[in-house]
Amino acid sequence: MRYSSQQPLRGPAVEEPEPPTIAAQPSDAGAPLVVRCFGGFHLEMPGRRLEWTTVRPRVRALLRFLAAHGGRPVHRETILTALWPELPVGSGIRNLHVGVSTLRAFLEPGVRRGESRFVRRDGESYLLDLPRSARCDVRSFENAVAAWRRNVGAGQRGVATAALREALAQYAGDLLPEDGPAEWVVADRDRYRTLAAEAAATLAAFELEAGDLAGAAAAARRGLEIDGFRDDAWRVLAEAHQRSGDTAAAARTRCAYDRVLRTLGVPESARAA
Template identity: 45%
Template sequence: MTLFVRCFADFTIEVDGVPVELSPVRRRARTLLRLLAMHAGRPVHRESVVDALWPQERAATARRGLHVAVSSLRGYLTAHAGHPLVDRVGEAYRLVLPEGGGCDVALFRAAIKAGHHRVAVELYGGDLLPQDGPAEWVVQERSMLRHQAATAAVRLAAAELERGEPAAAVEAATRGLELDRYHDGAWRLLIEGNRRRGDQLGLAAARRRYERALASLEGS
């Protein structure tokens, strides 16, 4: 049995490629699961969890709510995913995957650290946990991962140009601009990639779009 957790774009837990139905789990317990999954195996201190999910509650009430959420999650996930996933480490909680399991955020971070730009770009399937909107506990991490993905795409585009693969460079630069439309390096690589592959229409379009992006920055 293979278990995989996805946090980019729609949050899912998959067992052998089949999503686990999480709607029966209470809303706050599901949010707790996403918060722990976002940190991908790194412990999250109990007080940080309480501050994020029970900000208006008294300490005793919040901690009791956390205990109930953890217990319900462990029971449900053991029954439906074959593993409790949530573990306590001292005063912290973390997501623990079974042997052979994986999490897209953890794999993405590892790819970024190792400089494996193509792998990182492929793993980044969309913004981190978009269903949680502007929740304070996710906004900063979401922005950082998006920036890392854009940077990886630009570095991949530069590497493709060096390898003499302008079409692949254009594709990577385009992905970088989808993530950061004002990334100057991505625009320059897109323009150069189109120039090297002899795509005059693409070159002209890229230059016009770049000029519009610059104009919008100047007007803001």
Template identity: 35%
Template sequence: MFEIHLFGAVRVQAGGRCLSGRDFGGVKPRQILALLALRGNLGKSELADLLWQGSPPANHVATLESYVSVLRRRLEPSGSARHSVIITRTGGYALDADRVRTDVRRFDQLLAAAAGRSAVRALPPLRAAVRIGREPLLTEEPYADWAVEARERYRNRLVEAKLACARHALDLGDAGEARDLVNRALRLDPLAERGWYLRMAAHRAAGDRAAALRAYEECRRILDEHLGVEPSEELRQLFLDLLREDGPAGGVEAAVAAIRAAAHELALVGDLRAVGEGAGSTAWRVVQLLTRATELADSPGRPVLSAAN
């Protein structure tokens, strides 16, 4: 049985041997193995088109066949082409499904196994999928279009797996695991709003209201800088619920962030043109909030005010 790993650097485990790097006989043989593991049966023309980025050489068929021959010998030094794990199909090649297991296929199977299940039943396969995806896909192929596309596809799937895992962990009362998973997901995709919602919810469940408020402000800043948009209504509602909760925000830094965020939210929903209406107008309230935030930021030794005041 051949175990082919595509997360991280390409490597193969078989018969007590482990092949990686130069063991495959060159870059092109290694890429052929990765493509067959990713895409299954591939015709020679399609495989050549992928290998040479749409511009295969005139003699690409013979060259491709020589690369496959090299790869077969490296995978099975004492084997024959007829019984190779790389099967010759009409006009192309495929891996022998009865003799090959790949980590990407296992990753996909684990996600499918978790879909639609309760938190208790979904967590084990999701955790296993997250462990498989510890490294980015195909790290030795930074530029090939097919590798970039596959890496992005599995990065998105991994983000979804981590967020689903975090949601289930939160449902089962494990705010610490949920927070760790969300943080790892947001490092991969800082624009994932669902991740920010879960980060806020995890901090809230852990009793850290200040961190939850800071997370909203960080999310708002990142979305504005990268996309020019505001957080979703769901995120804003969670933020407002946190502001309404009793008790201090949890420190000067948290209070400043919360007050500035509150001013921003008020400016979004209010009429800032009514500046001349004096105390009680939206503009007046925004100015008061920003002034309070500035005072707190400049005087960290002052008593902390509730962010809801």
């Protein structure tokens, strides 16, 4: 199905999710802005109760798209390709302008042109401008992953371990699951899932080295919940059980791992190795 310029604010034929979870009370005036994208979209604006049923689905999708970038500017062409791929450029730009204007008025009633604090334009890019005090799981996750990479490279194992724990605390599940198989979210969803699974497996290995067997097992299990095909997580989980004296749990883990390898077609000789 194609979309013409007479069909504003519509994107590809993807089933629209339910409105996001909203939680804000008038008494929250001193609370921070909260944006969560992992495990489901959630927005809290201090002192505001947002009625998303009054906003078109494409406008909600625009907010989720900007939120998923963690406050980074997103070029106009990227937004058009993601949300209005079937429209001519001119029609897509008009839809984008309408969507941005609608979103600004919804988030900040009465805001005058060019004075929005949250949905800003930066040249030909747009961003959800999050204050430093805001809590954004995507931004926090990326910062934690960067801190892990930076500190493990510098030999700061303790700081790297803390960063890994923070990354996993932020990762509550797949990125924007309510957007289903929409092309614009799939690649980032897979990338974050891979990073989270790697972080969990790495944390498990660090905990095992430090002798925290319970911590190693917990981190390995978390990694396998995210990605059940990670060899390193399976191996650490079995080793943690073995070292803790729970030989039955270690045997069960190795059997489960062997079943996974069989489903992948790994030869028995390689599995034994």
